[in-house]
Amino acid sequence: MTATAVAHPNIALVKYWGKADAELALPATGSVSMGLDVFPTTTSVTLLDSQEARDGFVLNGRAVEDGALTRVEQFLDLVRQLAGSDVRAHVDSTNTVPTGAGLASSASGFAALATAAAAAYGLDLSMRDLSRLARRGSGSATRSIPGGVAVWHAGDDQGSFAETVPAPPMAMVVVTIDDGPKAIGSREAMRRTIATSPFYPAWVTSTTETVGDMLTACAAGDFTRIGELTESNALRMHATIEGAFPPIRYLNARSVAVFDAVAALRAAGTEAYATADAGPNVVVLVQPQDRVVVAAALAHLGTVIESGTGPAARLVGSEGTGTHRPVQEESAE
Numbered sequence: 122m123t124a125t126a127v128a129h130p131n132i133a134l135v136k137y138w139g140k141a142d143a144e145l146a147l148p149a150t151g152s153v154s155m156g157l158d159v160f161p162t163t164t165s166v167t168l169l170d171s172q173e174a175r176d177g178f179v180l181n182g183r184a185v186e187d188g189a190l191t192r193v194e195q196f197l198d199l200v201r202q203l204a205g206s207d208v209r210a211h212v213d214s215t216n217t218v219p220t221g222a223g224l225a226s227s228a229s230g231f232a233a234l235a236t237a238a239a240a241a242y243g244l245d246l247s248m249r250d251l252s253r254l255a256r257r258g259s260g261s262a263t264r265s266i267p268g269g270v271a272v273w274h275a276g277d278d279q280g281s282f283a284e285t286v287p288a289p290p291m292a293m294v295v296v297t298i299d300d301g302p303k304a305i306g307s308r309e310a311m312r313r314t315i316a317t318s319p320f321y322p323a324w325v326t327s328t329t330e331t332v333g334d335m336l337t338a339c340a341a342g343d344f345t346r347i348g349e350l351t352e353s354n355a356l357r358m359h360a361t362i363e364g365a366f367p368p369i370r371y372l373n374a375r376s377v378a379v380f381d382a383v384a385a386l387r388a389a390g391t392e393a394y395a396t397a398d399a400g401p402n403v404v405v406l407v408q409p410q411d412r413v414v415v416a417a418a419l420a421h422l423g424t425v426i427e428s429g430t431g432p433a434a435r436l437v438g439s440e441g442t443g444t445h446r447p448v449q450e451e452s453a454e
């Protein structure tokens with residue numbers, strides 16, 4: 122049995138930074154994101170013969186043996202538990218996001234893996250339950266299941282899922298400054314921030330408030346408010362992380378130059394707002410009609426890629442019941 126799924130990354134407009142429960146991957150606050158329509162991850166999960174002792178993981182054509190394999194095995198253990206199976210699997214994943222560079226590769230990666238693995242093990246999960254499952258692989262993956270603009274609810278295991286919310290048409294310009302792996306992964310950095318940053322409690326309070334404000338702005342179609350909240354929340358997250366000890370700083374001088382260029386665009390009358398995740402790359406939120414001009418204006422600062430709003434994670438094929446059965450695509454909403 123083989124099932125294949127495609128998922129896209131998402132970029133948080135209101136960030137997730139910190140867990141309330143590490144075991145269940147419950148976030149300390151809610152978050153809101155926009156799914157991208159670029160950088161898809163395609164993942165196939167094939168069930169192996171019952172005597173195989175370990176799962177296999179091939180990423181971009183290369184067999185993976187280290188911690189990334191363990192993370193995939195632990196995730197598949199959850200799927201096996203749900204399915205009542207002890208059969209091992211082979212995972213073959215093609216990731217077009219620069220892995221580990223703070224561009225949400227784990228979001229598309231675990232969203233595609235959750236979707237393909239659930240189908241391969243015969244689980245018929247709702248979108249809500251798929252997003253709860255993806256959450257256990259990587260927090261941000263929760264939001265790559267529904268696509269579009271999505272809110273990921275804080276809550277208990279049942280209540281912490283993501284769903285699409287109404288929002289105005291938006292686009293993003295990704296400015297890649299450095300596509301190498303980041304110095305410190307988000308899991309460890311979140312732990313250190315919670316343990317040592319004196320700003321962390323204020324981050325939790327303010328972000329909880331910002332999620333509500335962001336959902337109101339999205340429902341009202343108020344792009345200016347969405348943009349202002351997005352840039353402010355990103356800078357608050359980075360300030361909180363920089364407050365850790367030893368300090369962690371993801372933004373470099375070139376990242377700051379992009380934030381400055383975006384402010385200059387706004388001063389000249391083009392609405393654009395910058396955000397950045399756990400890495401130096403900057404993503405700029407714009408209205409669809411401005412994406413080309415903003416991409417051109419920022420091209421001297423990094424490699425620019427434009428993106429519209431992305432679709433939900435979807436199964437693109439399943440094979441093994443005798444016939445190949447392409448699965449109908451779901452819409453972005």
Ligand code: PMV
Nearest residue numbers: 133136137260261307398399
């Ligand atoms: O779940 P992770 O490890 O992908 O954490 C993601 C954290 C940020 O990208 C910085 C913020 C977010 O909400 O995506």
